[in-house]
Each structure stands twice: as structure tokens, then as C-alpha cells.
Amino acid sequence: MTVRQTKAGSDIRTIADGGRNMSIVGKAMLLLSTLLFLALTGCAPGTHVAYVTLPDSNGVAAYRIRDVSGAFTEIIGSPYLAGTSPAAILLSPSGRYAYVANRIDNSISLYSVNSLIGSLTEIFPRTTTGLDPAAMAMNSAGSLLFVANEIGSSISVYSINSASGALSQAAGTPVSTSPNPVALAVTPSGNFLYVVNTNLGVIFGYSVASSGALQLVSGSPFPSDTGAFALTMDPAGHFVYVANSTANTVSVLAIAANGALSHVPGSPFATGTTPVALATSPNGQYLYIVNESSNNITEYSIAPATGFASTLTGSPVSCGIAPTFVVADPNGYFVYVVSQGAKTISSFLVGSGTGELTAAGPKSATTSAIVGGISVGH
Amino acid sequence: MIHKFAGRADFSVASVILFLVLISASPLRAQEAARVDAFGGFSYMRFNALTIGYPNDTNLYGFNAEGTFNIKLWLAVTANVSGNYGSQMSSYHFMIGPQYTWRRDTSNIFVHGLFGKAQNNVSIVQPTRSGFESVGRSFGAGFGYDHDWRDRFSIRVLQIDVFHSDTFKKSQNDARVSTGLVFHFGHIGHHRKL
Numbered sequence: 427m428t429v430r431q432t433k434a435g436s437d438i439r440t441i442a443d444g445g446r447n448m449s450i451v452g453k454a455m456l457l458l459s460t461l462l463f464l465a466l467t468g469c470a471p472g473t474h475v476a477y478v479t480l481p482d483s484n485g486v487a488a489y490r491i492r493d494v495s496g497a498f499t500e501i502i503g504s505p506y507l508a509g510t511s512p513a514a515i516l517l518s519p520s521g522r523y524a525y526v527a528n529r530i531d532n533s534i535s536l537y538s539v540n541s542l543i544g545s546l547t548e549i550f551p552r553t554t555t556g557l558d559p560a561a562m563a564m565n566s567a568g569s570l571l572f573v574a575n576e577i578g579s580s581i582s583v584y585s586i587n588s589a590s591g592a593l594s595q596a597a598g599t600p601v602s603t604s605p606n607p608v609a610l611a612v613t614p615s616g617n618f619l620y621v622v623n624t625n626l627g628v629i630f631g632y633s634v635a636s637s638g639a640l641q642l643v644s645g646s647p648f649p650s651d652t653g654a655f656a657l658t659m660d661p662a663g664h665f666v667y668v669a670n671s672t673a674n675t676v677s678v679l680a681i682a683a684n685g686a687l688s689h690v691p692g693s694p695f696a697t698g699t700t701p702v703a704l705a706t707s708p709n710g711q712y713l714y715i716v717n718e719s720s721n722n723i724t725e726y727s728i729a730p731a732t733g734f735a736s737t738l739t740g741s742p743v744s745c746g747i748a749p750t751f752v753v754a755d756p757n758g759y760f761v762y763v764v765s766q767g768a769k770t771i772s773s774f775l776v777g778s779g780t781g782e783l784t785a786a787g788p789k790s791a792t793t794s795a796i797v798g799g800i801s802v803g804h
Numbered sequence: 805m806i807h808k809f810a811g812r813a814d815f816s817v818a819s820v821i822l823f824l825v826l827i828s829a830s831p832l833r834a835q836e837a838a839r840v841d842a843f844g845g846f847s848y849m850r851f852n853a854l855t856i857g858y859p860n861d862t863n864l865y866g867f868n869a870e871g872t873f874n875i876k877l878w879l880a881v882t883a884n885v886s887g888n889y890g891s892q893m894s895s896y897h898f899m900i901g902p903q904y905t906w907r908r909d910t911s912n913i914f915v916h917g918l919f920g921k922a923q924n925n926v927s928i929v930q931p932t933r934s935g936f937e938s939v940g941r942s943f944g945a946g947f948g949y950d951h952d953w954r955d956r957f958s959i960r961v962l963q964i965d966v967f968h969s970d971t972f973k974k975s976q977n978d979a980r981v982s983t984g985l986v987f988h989f990g991h992i993g994h995h996r997k998l
Contacts, residue, residue: 472859473859473860488857489857490854490857490858490859499854499855499856499857500857501856501857502856502857502926502928502936502972503926503928503930503936504857506930507930507931507932540892540928542858542859542891542892543857543858543892543926543928544857544859545857545928547928547929547930547931548930548931550931
């Protein structure tokens with residue numbers, strides 16, 4: 427430390443030695459500050475995103491969900507504008523784009539997903555569909571989008587531009603179907619598409635060409651049970667699961683090499699009252715069905731070889747009033763259930779190794795409106 | 805759990821640090837001081853972006869400027885403006901508050917309380933707008949350490965502030981670390997130091 431005189435004669439001391447003589451207080455402050463900095467910049471646990479459509483307010487709400495706690499945080503700017511009466515929503519496998527079916531507009535809205543924040547920005551123009559697009563499905567490659575037009579009684583197929591996310595209608599589509607197609611699912615390979623129509627109790631199977639052209643599978647339609655209403659696919663592509671809302675059953679159907687479906691032994695299996703939506707765990711070991719009238723979730727373990735569905739211990743699990751959607755977190759930690767009666771999205775913890783669901787306490791989001799669809803991404 | 809503190813300027817942490825600073829300070833000595841201290845420098849902010857849907861709290865970098873009017877050797881009023889910028893967001897603070905200073909031979913240690921406004925901006929393009937901005941109340945506390953360098957200059961070795969702000973209809977707890985130069989004007993006290 428150097429000491430020199432001022433004009434007034436008093437001495438002042440300077441830090442000309444580069445701070446080697448910094449006081450012990452200063453050093454303590456530096457140490458504490460370093461500790462504080464490390465604490466502040468420590469890594470936060472992982473998160474993923476969920477998007478829900480709000481038909482009454484023509485919007486899409488976006489949530490950030492923490493992997494560890496399941497807590498929801500609404501993403502800034504949410505809800506984002508959509509077309510009129512948005513319903514089904516899908517994320518592209520890359521997570522870069524989201525597609526929303528606007529039922530009254532008869533259109534698909536394309537959104538770019540902000541890679542940092544998860545916010546949505548709609549890219550215009552919207553793509554025209556058939557009458558009343560009620561459901562969508564996408565192949566795992568993210569190259570084809572399938573849309574069920576409920577009032578139009580048709581299936582529209584669109585090829586997806588991988589660079590822009592833009593949709594181009596495939597030649598020869600829309601394809602006419604039986605009345606009121608309400609749900610569809612595509613195999614992971616993208617080779618087969620399955621469709622259920624209100625009140626028919628059957629499943630239509632289509633083979634899918636690389637161009638998106640559809641052709642009925644030999645033997646289609648395949649019987650399910652009364653009131654077939656929703657369906658989903660085994661992630662491995664071995665089985666199709668169908669919720670039969672009138673029969674209060676779930677059908678498990680094995681997929682043959684040519685796309686034909688056949689019930690596995692024991693199918694259909696009993697559910698709660700009015701099963702309306704179903705989801706599999708990412709590893710395909712568990713199946714969850716929400717029952718709209720009994721306000722609960724039926725849980726099954728699926729035998730990988732046979733597809734036999736065994737009810738889990740503790741099943742059914744109570745949930746909110748009038749559950750209508752169920753979706754699994756792609757990381758396999760949570761299952762989310764949309765309750766139309768309570769207007770909430772509730773988190774359920776998935777038991778490690780058991781698949782059993784446990785309500786994750788108050789970890790839910792209030793949507794303040796009826797939900798038309800939900801999609802969860804990474 | 806590691807993430808308990810991650811991304812959050814927990815006020816309990818600030819309280820512990822302030823307490824440690826207080827108990828480690830040596831006895832005051834009567835001396836002189838400048839009437840006005842003007843500080844300018846770099847600042848780093850850890851913004852509590854989890855509250856608005858970011859996957860993590862986010863790092864912002866920018867400036868911090870302060871003007872401190874010394875009423876007495878130990879008591880001052882300080883006004884503070886800072887701007888911090890990061891990925892798709894910026895954060896400004898406009899604050900004022902009382903400051904208490906411990907004056908030593910070659911250094912000062914101060915603590916202050918700050919009250920004012922925070923203005924936060926997120927740049928996410930929407931069809932009808934280019935981003936989202938929110939202005940809300942903010943308050944906080946901080947401390948710092950200045951070391952004399954030249955007649956009219958000190959080095960602000962470190963200043964740490966923690967803020968609680970209400971923007972975007974959410975509450976954020978942010979932390980800001982600053983360093984830079986302090987320029988001294990005027991004089992108060994018994995002996996002319998400058």
C-alpha cells in the first residue's frame with residue numbers, strides 16, 4: 427500500500443499494490459459473494475411444456491412443468507390466439523412446431539415454438555381442412571399430419587415441410603369415411619392409421635403411403651365395442667387401445683403385419699363409467715384411462731407379449747370432476763388429467779416400477795375455461 | 805436439494821450475508837467523506853425467469869449506475885439505475901433508498917435499502933406485438949465494498965443487491981452483482997480528505 431500527501435496535507439492510502447492488502451472484511455465479502463453467486467447460478471432441475479386449447483376463448487394456454495415437483499408455471503404471453511374453437515393440438519417430434527385444429531374455422535393453425543421459452547407464435551396463413559377438424563395424429567417422423575373432419579366425415583392428410591413446418595395437402599385427400607370420425611392414431615412406423623367414428627363401435631384401418639395416400643386395410647373395419655370413442659397406440663406399435671364409452675370397456679387389439687386388428691385374449695377389459703380418453707406410458711408398460719362419469723382413472727399393466735391388460739393395485743384413482751383428457755409426460759414421471767368440471771389440469775406421479783398413480787398434491791393448473799385438447803412436449 | 809436456491813435470490817441468504825458483514829466490521833473512525841459518490845460499472849443479474857415460464861432462471865448482463873448523496877458521514881441517500889440484458893429479455897431497475905456506510909482508512913463498506921420500479925421486457929414476437937413489457941414495484945437491499953484508488957476515485961470491488969419485484973403478474977426474486985468505479989465530489993467531515 428502506498429501513502430502520499432494531498433494538497434491539504436492529509437495522507438491518503440491507495441490500492442497500488444493490486445489489492446494484496448485488502449482488508450479481511452473485503453476478503454470475507456468476496457468469499458461470501460462467490461458463494462452467493464454459485465448458489466444463484468446452480469442448475470435447476472429439468473422441465474417440460476404442456477399446451478392446452480381453450481375453445482371458448484379461442485386460445486392456447488402454455489405451461490412450463492418442473493420434472494421433479496410437477497409444478498405448473500404459465501409461460502409468458504399465454505394464452506396465445508388461435509382460430510375459432512380450437513380443439514386438438516399436436517407438437518411436432520422436433521418440438522419446433524405446434525398444430526392446432528380450429529373446429530369452427532375448419533382450419534389448422536401452425537405455431538413456431540420458441541426454443542428457449544416455449545412460447546408460441548402463429549405462422550399465417552392457416553391451412554384449410556374439411557368440416558369440423560376434431561382430432562389429429564402425426565407420424566413419428568413428423569412428415570405427415572392426419573386430420574379427422576367430424577362433420578365432413580373425412581380424413582385430410584398433409585405433408586409437413588421439415589424446415590418451415592408448413593402443411594401441404596396430400597394428393598387424393600381428404601378421404602371420405604363413415605360418419606363422424608372423432609379420433610385417430612398412427613403407428614410409430616407411420617404405415618397404418620386407425621380411426622374411430624362416433625356410435626359405430628368399430629375401428630377403420632388404413633395403410634399409409636409415403637405420399638400420404640390412404641387405403642383401407644383388408645378386413646377393415648374391425649370390431650371394438652359399443653361406443654368406441656378414443657384410441658391410442660402402443661409406443662412399440664404392437665397394439666391399439668380403444669376406449670368404448672358406452673360399454674365401459676377398453677379394447678386391446680393386436681396389429682398384424684398387414685395392419686389388420688384382432689382382439690387380444692381377454693379383450694375388451696372393464697373400465698370405469700364412460701371411458702373417454704386413454705394414454706400409455708412412454709415405455710408402453712402401463713395404460714391409463716379416464717372415466718368421465720365415475721371421475722377416476724383406471725390403471726393397467728400391459729403384458730408386452732400378449733397385450734393382456736391387468737388392473738393395477740390401487741386402481742381406480744380418483745381425479746377431478748368429468749375428466750376428458752389424459753396424457754403422459756414424455757419423461758415418464760407424470761400423467762396429466764384434464765378435468766372439464768373443475769377446469770383444471772392435475773398432475774399424477776407415476777410410481778417407479780409400479781406404474782401406479784398418486785395425485786401430486788396441489789400441482790395443477792386452472793385453465794379457467796373448458797379445454798379442447800392437450801399436448802405435452804419435452 | 806441443489807435447486808432449492810438455484811435461480812432465486814433468497815432474502816434469507818442476503819440477511820445472513822448482511823449479518824456477517826455487520827459483525828465483521830471494525831470500529832468506526834471519525835473521518836471525512838465526499839458529499840456525492842457517483843458509481844458506474846458492470847452488473848450481472850440472475851433473473852428469476854422461472855416465474856414467467858423459462859426453463860431456468862436466466863443470466864442478464866449490463867450496467868449499474870448510482871448517485872449517492874452523503875448527508876452525514878454514515879448516512880446517505882442513494883439513487884440507482886441499472887439495465888441488464890440477456891436472451892430475449894431485458895430488465896431495468898429504477899431505485900432509491902437510504903444507505904449506511906462504515907468508513908475505514910482506505911475503504912468503505914455500505915448497506916442500503918432500495919425502493920422503486922422494475923421494468924422487464926421479453927422479446928417474443930406475436931402477430932400483433934413484438935414482445936411483452938411489464939412495470940411493477942420493486943424493493944430490495946444490498947451491500948458493497950469500495951476501496952480507495954486515487955484522490956477522487958474508488959474501486960467498487962463488489963456490490964450485491966437482491967430485489968423482490970412484481971412484474972408480469974408474478975413475483976420475482978432477483979440478484980444483482982456489480983463492480984466498477986466510484987467518483988467522489990465535494991466534501992463533508994472534519995478533515996479534508998480529497
